[in-house]
Amino acid sequence: xxxxxxxxxxxxxxxxxxxxxxxxxxxxxxxxxxxxxxxxxxxxxxxxxxxxxxxxxxxxxxxxxxxxxxxxxxxxxxxxxxxxxxxxxxxxxxxxxxxxxxxxxxxxxxxxxxxxxxxxxxxxxxxxxxxxxxxxxxxxxxxxxxxxxxxxxxxxxxxxxxxxxxxxxxxxxxxxxxxxxxxxxxxxxxxxxxxxxxxxxxxxxxxxxxxxxxxxxxxxxxxxxxxxxxxxxxxxxxxxxxxxxxxxxxxxxxxxxxxxxxxxxxxxxxxxxxxxxxxxxxxxxxxxxxxxxxxxxxxxxxxxxx
Amino acid sequence: xxxxxxxxxxxxxxxxxxxxxxxxxxxxxxxxxxxxxxxxxxxxxxxxxxxxxxxxxxxxxxxxxxxxxxxxxxxxxxxxxxxxxxxxxxxxxxxxxxxxxxxxxxxxxxxxxxxxxxxxxxxxxxxxxxxxxxxxxxxxxxxxxxxxxxxxxxxxxxxxxxxxxxxxxxxxxxxxxxxxxxxxxxxxxxxxxxxxxxxxxxxxxxxxxxxxxxxxxxxxxxxxxxxxxxxxxxxxxxxxx
Numbered sequence: 001x002x003x004x005x006x007x008x009x010x011x012x013x014x015x016x017x018x019x020x021x022x023x024x025x026x027x028x029x030x031x032x033x034x035x036x037x038x039x040x041x042x043x044x045x046x047x048x049x050x051x052x053x054x055x056x057x058x059x060x061x062x063x064x065x066x067x068x069x070x071x072x073x074x075x076x077x078x079x080x081x082x083x084x085x086x087x088x089x090x091x092x093x094x095x096x097x098x099x100x101x102x103x104x105x106x107x108x109x110x111x112x113x114x115x116x117x118x119x120x121x122x123x124x125x126x127x128x129x130x131x132x133x134x135x136x137x138x139x140x141x142x143x144x145x146x147x148x149x150x151x152x153x154x155x156x157x158x159x160x161x162x163x164x165x166x167x168x169x170x171x172x173x174x175x176x177x178x179x180x181x182x183x184x185x186x187x188x189x190x191x192x193x194x195x196x197x198x199x200x201x202x203x204x205x206x207x208x209x210x211x212x213x214x215x216x217x218x219x220x221x222x223x224x225x226x227x228x229x230x231x232x233x234x235x236x237x238x239x240x241x242x243x244x245x246x247x248x249x250x251x252x253x254x255x256x257x258x259x260x261x262x263x264x265x266x267x268x269x270x271x272x273x274x275x276x277x278x279x280x281x282x283x284x285x286x287x288x289x290x291x292x293x294x295x296x297x298x299x300x301x302x303x304x305x306x
Numbered sequence: 307x308x309x310x311x312x313x314x315x316x317x318x319x320x321x322x323x324x325x326x327x328x329x330x331x332x333x334x335x336x337x338x339x340x341x342x343x344x345x346x347x348x349x350x351x352x353x354x355x356x357x358x359x360x361x362x363x364x365x366x367x368x369x370x371x372x373x374x375x376x377x378x379x380x381x382x383x384x385x386x387x388x389x390x391x392x393x394x395x396x397x398x399x400x401x402x403x404x405x406x407x408x409x410x411x412x413x414x415x416x417x418x419x420x421x422x423x424x425x426x427x428x429x430x431x432x433x434x435x436x437x438x439x440x441x442x443x444x445x446x447x448x449x450x451x452x453x454x455x456x457x458x459x460x461x462x463x464x465x466x467x468x469x470x471x472x473x474x475x476x477x478x479x480x481x482x483x484x485x486x487x488x489x490x491x492x493x494x495x496x497x498x499x500x501x502x503x504x505x506x507x508x509x510x511x512x513x514x515x516x517x518x519x520x521x522x523x524x525x526x527x528x529x530x531x532x533x534x535x536x537x538x539x540x541x542x543x544x545x546x547x
Contacts, residue, residue: 290388290528298390303317304315
């Protein structure tokens, strides 16, 4: 009865642990040698992994290439943004995500050396059609920038400016309604309703950003593009904007560029990961942040680029 | 993600944090392995002193469980880990609990060893063959499940899942065997019941080893394979290839 195998040796916790770790270190270092650099991996990407296309696409981008002069910034991107969805564009600095975002309402037109190829359609309409007027396009596809940039005008006029120049409303009473409802939707009304005539630039940073969002939604856009809208804001103002994004997504289609991965995880339905101008992966946000398909996405969201 | 490069974060402190979680889980695992081995040996060699040692060490395991959970909480709060890092932290908290439960079962086995000795020791070897057989299998499972974790090795993890099935079968036939003994000799009932409780604990330890193996598959592939048959797990893994 006593000659059991169990008798042989009872390893102590520490020795077992060290033994096991040794084995692991070995396999890991082998894997390391075989590993290609992120740049090599990114440059060899020809196809986006995951699900870049979607049902009922509001914006459909196909084979989009963007060049600044000789330098190519975006490589053959295919992506759909579905109606009433929030899509987050993430990636390291210089990966082309902002460039790509700015293509979606032709903001890059203002840059002489910038050349956009491929097709970008809004509800099936080619937005790069040479006959298309960009002013109404930008009313349909609004943009919120990194730094809050209110006009040097009163809070009221900041919001009323768009509807006025687009001729959306004529009577003062209607304009008052648009201003109020836009400020309400932007979550700013309660804070500014008693000082609508004071300058917009006198507000705090977070309030200014919400004013810019109110200004954007005052012209009833269909799509809102946000380029790092919270990077200059404190956590409370950020939380308010994020809350707002969730509410706005019920009526608008939103694409947001953000450097905060937690923010992308919190606010978006789908996440698109860019690297060196390539669209590496697009998937449901919950998938991207728990079990991404591509190793570069994994490396980026877990903070492993050195 | 075959290779979880936990040593390649930009933040070296983060590397250290995750490495510590891993080390501490393995240390806890080593301790629990020892507890299971000692508890089984205490019955087999009628060694009450060894059984007492198991009972004393149980407190140490409880203490480690709490400390490791605390560590995981801190990593979650400080680092907001994502993807494989997140899965590692979640996996460690779950495996931690499984190990602690294994420790509890070892504790029960040790109690049975003391009860058996008090009742006069090994007057009859009935049930010891089963105990030794299942004891060996279960210890191998615990060992493999920890190896699978240490090397992030899915193949070994699957072996554990399969091994646990075998243990369940062996446990079933041992129960039938022991029921026969009790019918043949009603005087042995108390003694055989103690063996049965010990076997029951071993079988539970096997289940916990299987849980840890499933956590390893979750950690490596992000697939939740709880409540899934071995066949289905293998099919899902093949699909990934």
